[in-house]
Amino acid sequence: MKTPFITKKQAEEIIKKYPTPFHLYDEKGIRENARKLNKAFSWNKGFKEYFAVKATPNPYILKILQEEGCGVDCSSLTELMLSDACGFKKHDIMFSSNVTPEEDMKLAKERGAIINLDDFTHIQWLDELCGTPETICCRFNPGGHFEIENQIMDNPGEAKYGFTKDQLFDGYKLLMEKGAKNFGIHAFLASNTTTNDYYPNLARILFKLAVDLKNETGANIKFINLSGGVGVNYLPEGPQNDILAIGDGVRKAFEDILVPNGMGDIAIFTELGRFMLAPYGHLVTKVLHEKHTYKEYIGVDACAADLMRPAMYGAYHHITVLGKENDPWDYKYDITGGLCENNDKFAIDRMMPKIKIDDILVIHDSGAHGYSLGYNYNGKLRSAEILLKEDGGNQLIRRAETPKDYFATFDFTDIF
Numbered sequence: 001m002k003t004p005f006i007t008k009k010q011a012e013e014i015i016k017k018y019p020t021p022f023h024l025y026d027e028k029g030i031r032e033n034a035r036k037l038n039k040a041f042s043w044n045k046g047f048k049e050y051f052a053v054k055a056t057p058n059p060y061i062l063k064i065l066q067e068e069g070c071g072v073d074c075s076s077l078t079e080l081m082l083s084d085a086c087g088f089k090k091h092d093i094m095f096s097s098n099v100t101p102e103e104d105m106k107l108a109k110e111r112g113a114i115i116n117l118d119d120f121t122h123i124q125w126l127d128e129l130c131g132t133p134e135t136i137c138c139r140f141n142p143g144g145h146f147e148i149e150n151q152i153m154d155n156p157g158e159a160k161y162g163f164t165k166d167q168l169f170d171g172y173k174l175l176m177e178k179g180a181k182n183f184g185i186h187a188f189l190a191s192n193t194t195t196n197d198y199y200p201n202l203a204r205i206l207f208k209l210a211v212d213l214k215n216e217t218g219a220n221i222k223f224i225n226l227s228g229g230v231g232v233n234y235l236p237e238g239p240q241n242d243i244l245a246i247g248d249g250v251r252k253a254f255e256d257i258l259v260p261n262g263m264g265d266i267a268i269f270t271e272l273g274r275f276m277l278a279p280y281g282h283l284v285t286k287v288l289h290e291k292h293t294y295k296e297y298i299g300v301d302a303c304a305a306d307l308m309r310p311a312m313y314g315a316y317h318h319i320t321v322l323g324k325e326n327d328p329w330d331y332k333y334d335i336t337g338g339l340c341e342n343n344d345k346f347a348i349d350r351m352m353p354k355i356k357i358d359d360i361l362v363i364h365d366s367g368a369h370g371y372s373l374g375y376n377y378n379g380k381l382r383s384a385e386i387l388l389k390e391d392g393g394n395q396l397i398r399r400a401e402t403p404k405d406y407f408a409t410f411d412f413t414d415i416f
C-alpha cells in the first residue's frame with residue numbers, strides 16, 4: 001500500500017500559501033534513501049552516486065543530495081550551469097551526453113567534469129575541440145537484447161547510445177595515444193528495472209569487459225559506472241527494490257571478477273535519477289469538476305503538462321484522496337486534467353473512494369521525471385515546487401510560472 005508523506009491537514013496549510021497544483025518533495029525521505037544507497041555500496045572505497053539532474057533539476061534538491069555525498073550527472077549546457085551554481089566541482093560532475101553540441105562539451109571540459117563519450121567519432125572531435133582530458137569514460141552498448149535469466153529486460157540493439165565492443169577496444173587505444181591516462185566504463189542497458197538482479201548482472205558484464213580491456217590495451221581502469229535504471233515500483237502492491245541486496249550483489253560480482261584480476265581498487269559509480277527521487281515527490285492537486293457522461297470523470301487542476309508519464313507511457317501512478325484513505329474504494333473514475341488531449345488522464349477506470357469537488361488528491365511517485373518532463377501545451381503554466389522539510393516546515397523551491405514567464409520569449413514585441 002502506498003501512503004502519502006503528508007496529511008490532509010499539512011496539505012491544507014501549504015495550500016493556504018501556495019495554490020494547487022504543485023510538486024511537493026520529502027526532504028527526510030530523500031536523505032534517508034541517499035544514506036541507504038551509500039551504505040549499500042560502502043564496501044567500495046571510491047563509490048559515488050552521480051544524481052541524474054534531468055530527473056529533478058532543482059538546485060535545492062541538488063544541494064540536499066550534495067550534502068549526502070552525491071555528485072551530479074549532466075547531459076546538457078543548462079544542467080552543467082545548474083550544477084556549477086550549486087558548487088559541484090570537477091570530478092563531482094559526470095557529463096554523459098549524446099549528440100553533443102560543441103558549446104556543451106567545451107563547458108564540461110572547462111569545468112573539469114568527467115566526460116563520458118557516447119561515440120567513437122567523439123574521440124577525435126573532442127581532441128580537436130578542446131583536447132583529450134587525462135580521465136575519460138566511454139559508454140558501452142553490447143547490442144542485442146539484455147536478458148536476466150531468459151527474460152528480456154530491454155533492447156540495447158535498438159538504443160542509440162554507446163560504443164560497440166570493438167569500438168570500445170579501439171577507442172581506448174586511440175584515447176591512450178592522445179594522452180588519456182585514467183579510464184572508466186559506462187553502460188545503461190535497461191530502464192526502470194524492478195529486480196534486484198539488474199545491477200549485479202550489468203556489473204558482471206562490465207567487470208569482465210574491464211578485465212579484457214585492461215589485458216588487451218593496458219589501460220588503467222579507475223571506475224565503472226553502472227548508470228541509472230534501478231527503478232521504483234509505481235504500483236501499490238508488490239515489492240520495492242532492495243538497495244542493500246543490490247549493493248551486495250554487485251559486491252559479489254566485484255569479488256568474483258575484479259579482485260582476482262588485481263583490479264580491486266576500481267571505484268563503482270551510479271547515476272540514479274528515478275530511484276533517488278521518484279517516491280519522494282507528490283503532485284498535489286485539487287478537484288475542480290465532476291462529470292457524468294458515458295463514464296464518471298473527475299477533473300483536477302493538474303494536467304499532463306505537470307506529469308506526463310501516464311499520458312506518454314500509460315504509466316500507473318497511485319492516487320490518494322487525502323482524508324479518505326480509509327473510506328471504501330468503491331467508485332470507478334477517470335481522473336483527468338484539462339488539456340485538449342484525451343490522453344490527459346492520470347487514471348482510467350480506477351477504483352477510488354467517492355470524490356467531491358475541492359478534495360485534495362496526491363499523485364504518488366512524481367519526484368523524478370515529473371516536473372522536469374513538464375511542458376507548456378495549451379498555454380498551461382508550470383507549477384511550483386515545494387520542499388517539505390525535515391522539521392515539518394515547508395519551503396517554496398521554485399515559484400509557479402505566471403503568464404509573464406510564458407510570454408517572456410516574445411521579448412521583441414510590445415504586445416505583452
Ligand SMILES: *Cc1c(COP(=O)(O)O)cnc(C)c1O
Pocket residue numbers: 052054055073096188191192227228229230271272273274275368
Ligand atoms: C536518464 C539517465 C540516467 C538516470 O536514469 P533513471 O532511470 O532515472 O535512473 C542516468 N544516466 C544517464 C546517462 C541517463 O540518460
